[in-house]
Amino acid sequence: MTREAATSFDLLTERWIPVIDRNGTPDKVGLRRLLLDSHMLRRISGSTSPMTAALYRLVLALFHRAYAVTTEVEWKDRWEAESLPAEPLEQYLAEFGDRFDLFDTRRPFLQCPALARIAPQTPAKLIPHRAVGNNVTLFDHTTVSDITLLGPDEAACWLVTTQAFDPGGTKTPYEGVRSSKLAPCNRLGVVLVEGDTLLQTLLFNALLYDPELHKPRKTTPDDAPVWEATVPPPGIPDKRPARGWTDLLTWPSRRILLSHRRDGDTTKVDGVVITPGVEFTGELVHDEKMAAFRQPTGTNGKPKKDVPLQPIRLAPLRGVWRHSVELLLADQPGEGRSRMRPPALDQIARLAERGRLPQDASYTLRVFGQLLNKEQSVVVDYLEDAVPAPVALLRAEDLVLATLVGTAIALADDAGAALRHLESDYREERRAKPVSGLDLTYWPRLPNAFGELLEGMATARRERRPETDALTAWAEHVADTARSAGNRWAQSASTDGRDLLVIAKHVEKFDNIVAKLVRTFHVKVRGSLTKEQDG
Template identity: 30%
Template sequence: MNSFNLVDDPWLRLRCAETGEITEVGIADALLNAGSYGELVVDLPTQLPAIMRQVLLPIVLDALGSPADSKEWARRFAQGRFDERERNELGAYLETHRQRFDLFDPAAPFAQVGDLRTSKGETKGSALLVATAATGNNVPLFASRTEADPLPLTPAEAARWLVHAHCWDTAAIKTGVVGDPKAKGGKTTGNPTGPLGQLGVVMPIGRTLYDTLLLNLPIGVGGWLGTPQWKRTLGPEWEIRAVDGLLDLWTWQSRRIRLVPEDTDEGPRVTRVIVAAGDRLSVIPDKEPHTAWRANNPSTKIGRKTTTSSPLRPLRHTPGKAIWRGLNALLAVSGNEHVRGFETSELLDQLGGLAAEGLFDERYPLRVETFGMLYGNQSAVVEDVLHDLTPLPVAALRANADVHEFVLDAVDQAEQLAQAVNRLSDDLRRAAGLDPIPWDKAQRPGERVLHALDPAVRRLLHGLQNSTDADVVERAQEAWEITAVRATMQVADSVYASVPENIFAGREYKTDNGTNTSFGLGHAFHTFYDRIDNVLPFAQKERRKVASTTISGRPSMKRRYWDRVDEDGGWLPFDPTIKEFGPPPGEDLALMRRGLDTRAYELWEMCRFYTFKVDDDEARRGRVSREQEAEHAALALYGLHQQSKRTSMHRPGIGLGVALRRLRNHGKFSADAIDARVTAAATTIDPDALLLRLRGLVDLLRTIDQPLDYERLMWLIYDWHYEDRRRRARRRWALEYQVWNRQQDSDAPADSTDPEAMAS
């Protein structure tokens, strides 16, 4: 006769806390040496809460009892391991119930019904227990085996999947068995999923197995313990009922199961099973400690009827949503007036209370692990397993702590940044004549922001575990906002790179109130920058710094020809020994204008105006650098612009877009005509075409004596040779032309004309 007793035989895989080695042990070894083991190693993440609730936690709670108060809990937690008295009591408890933990006992096998059978003596493959194996309608994508392939399970594997089935089994039709009065036609219908499948499971995790056990023990539940399943006698019949206590809840037998072992050359293997209907919860008790809760309306009116329901319902996890994005629910502890509509799990609320009493070290490396199951096709198949793990500062569980408020603010900021990028995408698509991406039809770019921020948030939570001083929190907030703004700007750049290059002036579209409005490239980014600055007040300087780095350029060892003016636009004093100062001679300007129809170094007389060093390698090939081409073009345009002018047409700090905006507002020319010319220039992708259009625009600027910054213009021409730089230059141009209104009627100071840096 096969025998596999879970008390002594190895089936729990545990990692040694000191060496990290993984070893398989029985229940007795795991509990008696819980302080020496770290984490449970499982086949599937959802096995962890199943093993903890179905086996380890109820044994500890039933054998040692619940901590009577917070001081007793703190005393037991501080031990770091079970003391001698507790070890003796655990050993005696396991010895008393040893027979009920035999996996293959013929009369009362663990978590099974010994004589379970169908009327025809049928069994099914063991894959029925394994959530990730192909069986019936539950066929994972790209599965390497079919239902016809046998899946031999070792006794240890069978034990782990057995308790997993009681917690997470699908809601499919179950086999009808002899003795089940509700079975019809050899099957039972209406089965709900396993009890954990109806929850969003939340478990606090400690440094060792012992710590994890204590972290998951509620305080003061001695009057609501109930009875574990191994103290009950189960038959094939089942019922719909309420739980009689925490032990009953944790060891709930949602299925009637029998494992059918067979002898092989490698030892006993489970290849066939029977899985039938089991007990059904009449209501999920509000004392369930391993889930957060969503506040429900006490009464809901449907048509003419008013239905009453529990004021709380379990909060299930959202697929694809990281755990930290749900911290508003996990931190909805007692006394928190900022988070409404949620209540955290009883265990996390308990830890917050212990920390407030000074009985739980706020620097403890607490982790929170979440588990869930996503079912499909009427909950009859498993579509996905939801699992996440994050560090959580203990101080964040205190409603009045600075860390608590900061963590909630950081999560809210991340969501707002994602929304800001989504709206930027919508605005850019409207400017291109496209419809915004529907929120429920595809992945929106804001999700990329949240993905980029994910490691930063987890590092932040880990860092806040080490210190909760006000100064540390303030520095952490500044560092977080700087990191967040950098990540957001990178995603925004990728969103901009995904739209056509002909976006500039935008298109008219109807708003929600029915009015027509025009939304261009500059408007889109100006609004986006405003949103970023409002969300991240500490990072405004960093955002402006990141934006200002989009301006190409580097210092020159020689003074550019047009650098003849001071910051106010006045000519620098003429020095006979340095002939570059003072108003430019007319013959120099005439020579530059001849350069409008030539390329760099084709007009040798202009070489004395160039400042960039000749690249010998390029010169041997008969080529000039992009920088030299850009400087030549800027000099030629400067010669055209400065012709017959007493004042300098080079003015540091006045971008091309600002100058053209003033041209548009001057009134001498039609605003529509100027818009058309500017749009034609800004949307070209060929540098030669850009120069041709700039020539006409500069000539118009000359007629109203409007100066501009030729250093910036030179680098804009340089940027036009490269797509990524061209896009950034076009964005800056659009911001200046479409949005920049500061001091339109006078020359703006040099330090205030970067539209990307001053968008707010």
Template identity: 30%
Template sequence: MGPDGDLVRGGWLPTVEVNGGRCAEGLLGVLHRAHEVRRLELPVPVMLPAVLRQTLLPVVMDALGAPRTPQEWADRFERGRFTPEELERLEDYLGPRFGDRFRLFDSERPFAQVAGLTAVSGETKSSTLLVPYIASGNNVPLFSTLSEADALDLTLAQAALWLLHAQCWDTAAIKTGAQGDPKVAKGKTTGNPTGPLGQLGVIVPTGRTLYETLLLNAPILPDGLHPGDRPQWDTAEPATPQWSSRPARGLLDLMTFQSRRIRLLPHETENGVRVRQVVICAGDRLERTAQEELHTAWNHTAKPKAGQSPQRPRRHTSGRAAWQGLAALLAFTLPADGNGPTTSLLLRQIGDLRAEGYLADDYPLGIETCGLEYGNQSAVVENAIADNIPLPVAALVTQDTDLREAILECVAQADQVARALDRLHTELRRSAGGEALPRDKGERPGQRLLHAVDDRMRRLLAGLRHVEGDLDLLERGREAWELTLWQAAHREADQLLAATPPRAVIGRVIKENNKETMHRSGRAEAWFRTALREALPRAAEARQTTGTAA
């Protein structure tokens, strides 16, 4: 990448090609070869939605328009690549029209930044402030090898990626006050929320190529984009230190929302231009999460509090694989009381496209989930959540309940067996004279079980793509899953029983709520095996048929 930080032609997007090769491309290059690119190879998983939303997707949608009908979407998808005419429009968009708006160090309109941005104090901060996984200020990761005092020389490609990351995921709370911002008090700006994606449990559907991924993330808009909806680089005036609280004006505005005012400072080194110092100040604040948000599932409340929307973004839970949250991803109808999860707009759209015959049952759809967990008033990053799973397209069809119900039952069974193991563990501890583990302490056998069967669940989901209405095949898959759970649960239970001291056989009486209860290892084991048979009826029947002891 040249010293001006040209994102159109400079190689800043690392890619993995369909044939396994690796290279770095600029925006124009990666779009030209989108049908040959398998995926972007980014430093951290949470960077994928940042790059998609802040650059690739809005460029394509603004230059080519959003598909207006399912047939138009299907025609684009079936071609598998941009047409020569579409590439000409993209070249014009990233050339004569807006090419100069995609330079990191443009003197008037640096990309996603404010030209000449200066802190009230006149100070600059280390570029570590862009990277939340490195110690900086109050954000001190446990295993960071650098501190705020250390210099971090970011290449221009790295700086561009972390710039987009900051616009989407930056921490909240106090920010450096900027000269020219009338809302600065005592050199600082307070009350800043996290970046827009920090409010979401992000869900990104992915395809076989980057081209397909772009289309899977493109909404079908019968009326097209809103006339007043523009991406951040297409504004009448360049960004200034002043910011506002406002709703998104449309999808392009939402995806390229500038939640921070940032300035990257280039530094000449013996290895070329690097970014060592930055200025990061308060940026625009979303008044509310737009209901047209594409990349999240929702929690629906039938009777929200005054001033609250009935739909609020649903976040991912730390420590849980993405398949454990399939109940939310496959939620197309609300519970009887009107409260509960609903799936994302894009997953619902993919299901509709499958129902209309525009996607095949065996299409290898992938789901990337990611999110950040913040702590201490959202001013620090405590944990990053990321996973990817295969998902049968047919499970997204609202009219086809067999496959979806089978998948949800498999997920529920894993949860039931894990909870049964945890209860067995608790009962064995009580029988031996101990106490139940606190909810947030210690390793639990249920978690070990879920980890042990994780790979088999992913294989099951991939295999269910090929069911295509074959209920016998679906039933065999469910039985195989139950046998997997059965074997894994018995392995864990046997280890727990082997580690239980002999005094647990005699047990002890515990008085709870004026009631005496006998806790004995034999009783706990008998309850567990009964619970297992009830949770896994197919496996229990298969074991009985073959004469295998439980």
């Protein structure tokens, strides 16, 4: 394996970032075209959800540095322009344009040239679903002896993803250091506000940025993305907090070096060295901007006192909509800081309040993540979810709205718990082994209806009328979905005629519980709305 000095892969101009254009056609573009043509592109679309999130974070760091928006007036000017101007980008690249070569011998992009003295391993090490050695995943069973060659475009995408999402565990030793902590994005669901075009998406997620004035919060004048920093020297990787927002967006969680060779007329990445990188010692609740946070709760369901807010994370099956209070709604000063939504949503709410965004608009809140095993060392699943973000709800600051949304979510949770008890109580009585599967017939049928609930509540807010109709429709959908799941279970649970009476008894009990849950839900809704009217 060799590293050829003459080989170059310029990430500014080479086609490597996977995108979807406004016609729905997939393509690949370099960083320069991605920004300058962002008004003609729909979105970034990586081969996995963590890759999509990691690429967005990389591009946002570049956007902040090249097109820093320091005031809402500047933001409005960017929003009303048809496209991004070339001049700010070219001015930035005049100073840092040489930092984006994947194979540069002196400072290869997002890599550490000091690792050249370590023998590379297969580049499959970059790809979670191409497992090697003991790193077995559910996706693939590649072995160390398998030969893997990656195109520079694919390798660049996985390089960016590894820095953001690499699991913890043992890596290639570097100066005696073998153990590595989780890359920061593993600890949260990465939240992105998505518009109709990539340009809109970048603007929605581009916070007002002025390091000299410490904007956004916790950003210092020393803030810079990793490619602006000096090349990491040989030695033991350090530990430190983030210097600011673009520093965290491009956090060097691993020291990596790709090796490459000619393969016919093309260049292929044929090896990689991955060692521990910089350990993040800051607090995500203070530094991370693409996440929502909530107060942890104990087994009694009550918030834990004196415990820091924890990031919202994705879970299989049960949708991110269940965290809509934390994701969408403004925190209440009197609540003792029980939740915190992504700062981009606060910014959007302010812009709409001041007439710089339409108040009847609804955007998409997309959340990305991955599921690790119990040891936090192996990727088990990739996760992505979405929920609508109506501006009318983003602007609302009253406690009643949070109570109503929370009550709607609780109804779904309680009905789901009743479903689980339906099966477990029956199995216990019959002394039969539990059979899973009820969740699959219940939870996946709720997200669309919950999205309609949010849109309906937003419409009611704009029209200054109670949210009763939307909440009633939601309650009916939850009840019908739960009963349908229960009936399907009853039809499949019976093995002979002797079971029918037992099943019927448990189904009747379940139906009564669901009916009671719906009645209680309506009582709580009426109480909240009455309190709002009296206030």
